[in-house]
Amino acid sequence: MSTATVSRALSQPAKVSEATRTRVSEAVEVTGYTLNQAARSLRQRTARTILVALPDIRNTFFSTILDAIEREAATRGYGVLVVNRFAGAESGRRLHEYFLSNRADGLLLLDGTVDLAQLLVLSAEPSNVPLVMACETIPGAPFHTVRTDNAYAARVATRHLIAQGHTRIGHILGPAGNVLTAEREAGFRTALAASGLATRPDWVLTGGFEMEHGLAAAERFLALSDRPSAVFAANDESAIGFLSGIRRLGLECPRDVSVVGFDDVAVSAHFWPPLTTMRQPREALGRLAAEELIDLIEGKPPRSVPQHTVLSSELIVRGSTLPAPIESASTSVQKQ
Amino acid sequence: MSTATVSRALSQPAKVSEATRTRVSEAVEVTGYTLNQAARSLRQRTARTILVALPDIRNTFFSTILDAIEREAATRGYGVLVVNRFAGAESGRRLHEYFLSNRADGLLLLDGTVDLAQLLVLSAEPSNVPLVMACETIPGAPFHTVRTDNAYAARVATRHLIAQGHTRIGHILGPAGNVLTAEREAGFRTALAASGLATRPDWVLTGGFEMEHGLAAAERFLALSDRPSAVFAANDESAIGFLSGIRRLGLECPRDVSVVGFDDVAVSAHFWPPLTTMRQPREALGRLAAEELIDLIEGKPPRSVPQHTVLSSELIVRGSTLPAPIESASTSVQKQ
DSSP states (O other): OOHHHHHHHHHOGGGSOHHHHHHHHHHHHHHTTHHHHHHHHHHTSOOOEEEEEESOTTSHHHHHHHHHHHHHHHHTTOEEEEEESOOSTTHHHHHHHHHHTTOOSEEEEOOTTSOHHHHHHHHSTTTOOOEEEESSOOTTOSSEEEEEOHHHHHHHHHHHHHHTTOOSEEEEOOOTTOHHHHHHHHHHHHHHHHTTOOOOGGGEEOOOSSHHHHHHHHHHHHHOSSOOSEEEESSHHHHHHHHHHHHHTTOOTTTTOEEEOSBOOGGGGTSSSOOBEEEOOHHHHHHHHHHHHHHHHTTOSOTTSOOEEEEOOEEEOOTTOOOOOHHHHHHHHHHO | OOHHHHHHHHHOGGGSOHHHHHHHHHHHHHHTTHHHHHHHHHHTSOOOEEEEEESOTTSHHHHHHHHHHHHHHHHTTOEEEEEESOOSTTHHHHHHHHHHTTOOSEEEEOOTTSOHHHHHHHHSTTTOOOEEEESSOOTTOSSEEEEEOHHHHHHHHHHHHHHTTOOSEEEEOOOTTOHHHHHHHHHHHHHHHHTTOOOOGGGEEOOOSSHHHHHHHHHHHHHOSSOOSEEEESSHHHHHHHHHHHHHTTOOTTTTOEEEEEEOOGGGGTSSSOOEEEEOOHHHHHHHHHHHHHHHHTTOSOTTSOOEEEEOOEEEOOTTOOOOOHHHHHHHHHHO
16 A cells, blocks of 8 residues: 555545555554654654644633734744634544644644543654643643633632622632633632631522623522622623623622622723723733743653643722622621 | 755755755746645645634634634634734735645635735736635735625614714724725715715724724813714724723713724623624624635636625614714704
């Protein structure tokens, strides 16, 4: 079997016979990506392209990070391939294809929901695909990471509400199964516990990272017979949807409920009320992740020691949070 | 000189001698991209990748379109390379490099500020790079286009204000030198003229497509001794910045001024007041542009006849526009 046949079987499987396809796929299984590596040395050059996999580019949090990644990559002479909203069982296979076909030199993964086993195959011998995870990481996975300390930042956000005298504090969760959701909820619970406050299960509202999720959370909030005086939302988009939802139904922020978001997306400063939030260093996240990946591709740091870069988020206090109403504040004093 | 030497000279110029570099670059100048085409047939396959060039991915208008492009491309088995904020004299050369190095099969250009001469070289013989322009087009350029009718949509937006009884209407411009800015301003002026209303030069405020530009326009608006009762902003982001700016300085929309935006980005429905705007069919724009480009790459429509697809925008009336105050409305009646 010639190289051209193998290449055709991989790139245009419909053009070769069933028997050829089977023989090629068996060979690929045995040799992993040695084919790919061989092709690479044959061409005497790399693709000079990084593959960036994102959960949702429509979210300005990610598009700002992608902007920073693209600028850093361009500075280093690399192109940026984008894969978006690709989660699911097929995601690992879809990523593999980019490296099989030699279209990218490394993977910058911003989505923590990809199957870890598939990522391990990709990053281990013989494929050896350089891989950096950013923002959303997989706890314990042996990859280089660039992220913020979400649990700590969620504690800071919740503590801001407690410092304002709030004792009745709710939370709008991120999407189910997302590592950021778990970390931010943990930070919220830790802050409450550290102040001797209980987490009321009916005040932890299911949510997500889109405005519609915050809108739906507002409906559940309004249906409560006994409502919290403050809410920490898992991101700005859900906080904005929540504010929009309660307003439609006659409540006002911060008069009726204080709200803290997370991210500091561009619109948060211009919203009404301007949103108190945890500002994530998005530009630095994207730039450092791209730097790290390109360093790996170019063989700079030793591959066997994963680097973990953790950046800080900053509390930005704006108009959506106010001190708790007097009766709530006095309850707080009695409880402590 | 061998193919490997040429390839090395193009991809790793530092590794070959000055004399070799010169000979190769002369050959490239003479043969255009025939090298590229030869390499392509040699490999018996295409890159199965499209290059998408955007003015600013941080703007959710573009990131939503990119999302649709990426999904359509993935369905057709194509990857998406992204180049962002690349305008300037070097932009054409930067785009060329992707095709020289065989990293992409076609160009989807969403930025109307790229030098036309450079695009013509790219799309003509011998390079023959399939090219589709979307959203921002270059009037008269011989490329396939997918866009909305911006001048007509701007007329609809302005007419909505006139129908509400406003006769004192201002405009916040988009960025200077942008085709969308020119088209939307033209539509604004046409609508006023058709109703016998004058365009007051001091009511046409310089702006841009980011929130900060709307904020700056608000300051100029507030400095006017005689203000319009309604404003049409060239996009939603500048409308949102404008609303934020007038609010900080004590004015309220729609009580003191009605505002219409353009695009209907996700936050516009959730803003306070919810923004009246022209909804552009972003998902369809992205999907059709990607379809068109991949059809071109795969040789479907005849290359010599540029297709022009024009989609409609839709007026979405929300809370940011109200009928003009009585005194203004009666002035309107007298004028007509």
